[in-house]
Structure formats: C-alpha cells, structure tokens
Amino acid sequence: MALKFPSVDFFRELARRMNADRATFEKLGFCDAVMGVRVLGKAPHLYALTFEVYDCTEVRELGDASEAELDFTLQAPAELWREMLESIRQHGQPAPQYTLNSLSHIGDRMQVVYEDPEGHDKLYRFMATIQAYFDNARDLEIEWA
C-alpha cells in the first residue's frame, strides 16, 4: 500500500522500520535529538521526529515550531524532498548530491533552521543515523501529495 508524502504515516513507517532494525541502529550508536522536517509548498507541513537512544520514539505533525523543542529543522520545498526520496529509492541510498549533508551544505538547497547552537551541532553528530532513518524509504511505495 502506498504511503502519502508528506504525512505522519509516512514518517511513522520510517520510524517503525528503524525500531525493527536493531542491528543497524545499535551499531550507529546513541542518537538523541528532536528533529523538525518542514515541507514547503502550497500546503506546508511541519513534523517533529524524536530520536532517543536507538529509536525514533515519536512522530507528530506540528501546527507551529513552538509546539515542540526542536533541536534543528531541515526545511525544503516538497519537490526537493521528493527528488531526495526518489534518489534513495533508485539507488537504495541517495546519490552524493542528495544526502541530507550535501543538500544542507552545497548550495544550501535545504535550510537548517535552529535556535540553539548545540541543537544545530546534533545534525552533524548524528548524521549517519538520521540518514539511515530516511534511507528506510528505499523500497517504500510513495504517493506524492
């Protein structure tokens, strides 16, 4: 069954896959961060993903960033999120220009929004875990909103 992107169900499915794959995520180590995902477009959405220890423990949609204590938010237009997810689906992992690191660094196509610098650092300290969470979309059937 296809999952709609963006949607709470989509991110919950990635969380379910993460929590089921102990071997990968225990190997990557502790990851403690609350991450915002903002999808810009005609109908913008903001999601809060809570990572604790080896799991993604909570996924919820926010009306406003102030509704959660976000360490950092990755913000990009819906088309760019789609290109990134398509790249993951095509190769099993993103092409170098579509990793979260490259997107938020080279040409700043994806913005990193943060208030607390310590929160911002977490994006880099936990990058492999966060990327692996998104790479769980590799064989997901996605219905684009």
Next chain:
Amino acid sequence: MSYYGTNDYSYNSDFALRVRDMKKGNLDLGWLDQARERFEVRPRDPRRGLEVSDCEVGPYAIDAMPEVIRDNRGITPRGAILPVSYQPDLGPTLNRKTDVWAYRVQRYWEEAVSRQWNVSTDVPWQDLAKYDIPLELEIAFCQLCTLLSEVEMIATDLPAKWSHHMNSYFQEVKGFISSQCLDEARHSEVFRKRALANGVGLLKASVRSEHALKGILEADSYSEGSVFLHVLGEGFILTLFRSSEFISPTPVEQRMFQLVMQDEARHVSYGLQHLKYLMDNAPEHRAQINLFLDEAEKLLTGLFNSEQLEAMIVLGGKGTKPENIRRGVEAVGAFQGKQILEYFQRCERAGLPERRDRSPLLELQHQMIAALQAAQA
C-alpha cells in the same frame, strides 16, 4: 629510571611482617570502618545502561569539587578517600575547572563511546572494485587523503599530550579526550587505507600544513591548544568533510566521510563548549585567547597548500578540462568561504564575537571572493 621513589617497598619490613601475619589469618580489618555514606546509583534510563552522569552523586559529583583543586596532586579518583600524607606529586598543571571543563562533557563522552566504528569493517572497501575512477580523480583524491592523514595525527597527539597534565578529578574530560585520541587515530587510518586501497598510495606531504599543525601541538596552554584544534582546526576540517562527501568519487568515500564527519562534529562541540565555559567563568582569559588566535589563524592558512587546493578543485569539478576546473574553482571557493563564515559563527556562539572584526582570516576571505569573481568573469 628517573623516579626511584622515597621508599624501597620491596624491603619495607613492617609490611613484610604484616603479610606474614595476614597469611596466618590475622587481619586488621580497620579499613572496613571507613565505610562511607551510601548513595543510590542506578541507570536513570535502562536503555542507556549506567551512564557517567548517573554517577554524579554526593562527593563523587564534579559539582562537589571546589573551583580549584589543591589537595589532590596525584591520581586519586574523584570522591575516593585522599591519602593523608606522602601522596606523590604527579605535577598536574590543570587544576582549575575552567582550564579544561566543557558544558555537557559527560554526554559527549557517552556519545563518543556509543558511536565508535571500525575502519576495517564499516567502510565497504570491497565495493571500490565496482567503480571505474578516472586516474586523475583517483590521484587527486589520494593527494587529499595524504593531507588528511597528516592532519589527523596532530589531532591524536594534542589531547594525548595534555591528558596527564589534567588533575585526575577531571575524569570526564580525560575520558572524552581519550575517546578523541582513538577517533583521530581512526581518521588517520581511514585516509591512509583509502589512499592505498586503489593502488595510487600516499602522495606529497605538506611542509606548510605541518607548520600549522606544529602550532597546535606547541600551544602554551590546554585552552589555547583546544581552541586551535577543536574550534579552529577541526571546525575547518568539519566543513571540508561536509564538502568532501559531495566530491567523493564513489559511495565508498561517501560512507567514509559520513562517519568521520560525525566524530569531528563531536570534537568541535566539545571545543566550543570548553571555550564557552572558559569565557563564562574566567573571562579574564579573553585577551590572551584573542592574542593567541590572531597568530593561530595566520598559521592555519598553512593548511591551504597548492597541492591540496588543486586536488580539491579537480575533485570538485570532476576533471582537469577547462570547464571542470572552472566548476571546481567555484565549488572550492564556496566551501572555503563557508569554512571562515562557520568559524566566525562558532566563535560568536562561544562568546568571542570580536573574532569577526579582528581575524586575519578576513583578508583571506576577501582574497578568495575576489579570486572567485575573477574566475567567474
């Protein structure tokens, strides 16, 4: 042998007599009376196990220590009963908490231990054979690996050099910087292995870079060494790693940079939080740190040497044809500008916003912008 001790313990006759007594079962057991106040220590979060911060109780907590440690001159663990007399003086020179401490250092230590990885098995080396990398790109990449392997050696040596100067009561900092030694040794290893893995091998070492690196190792105080290594040097290298994932010839290097980048970011976080702790609690050091950085930032420009720059341009533009080089110059210019910008942001966060106005890097930034504009014209 340079230390003979004040006693020859092998001929201490009192002790020899006591041992004979003990063997007959005559124990003194006086030390049992030293039983101490008990504290409940258990994992606050069982998923994490028993963490360093769970052990911050009573006399064992860092907060129970005075700002300056005067009584422990040896290697007594924090909270243990200090020997009343004859403790050898191991000469710790970093005895004030602000000399070494960083906000959240306990968390960084746990994170470091939990996020270790293995160069031999966590990088998919076997996949290299699947890709046909043009020779000039492979050579450029090996030149970059040579510099990085060199840089990482100093990053291993700096924390190792300072650990035994730290008072043993600052165990969390000693633990964290030990984890950094291992991280950096692993980084040196991964770049060495990558240079060798496709047959080209290590290329030209850099005299300019080694002078810059000597400046880190020879810093007069731990805080100066830390601000140079963790905030300035590793900050620049972190931006370079972030860019290198993008210019990786294959997913093998992509993985390699993703893993080193996480370690590097942790070291930068520690350095930032140490600098911030120092500025918040011992602001009298501000002038000295600024003077030091005036020189350190000049030295750092030694990290930009022509082989490394050209290699990055070739990798960034994916070749040596004029259009590749033009693209490469643009990519490298953008990332170097970002290195300087991010460094100023970090200084600001740590409480040194004045770097933005007095840094010798500003001149370099202007030169780079001008060069970039010329290349684009």
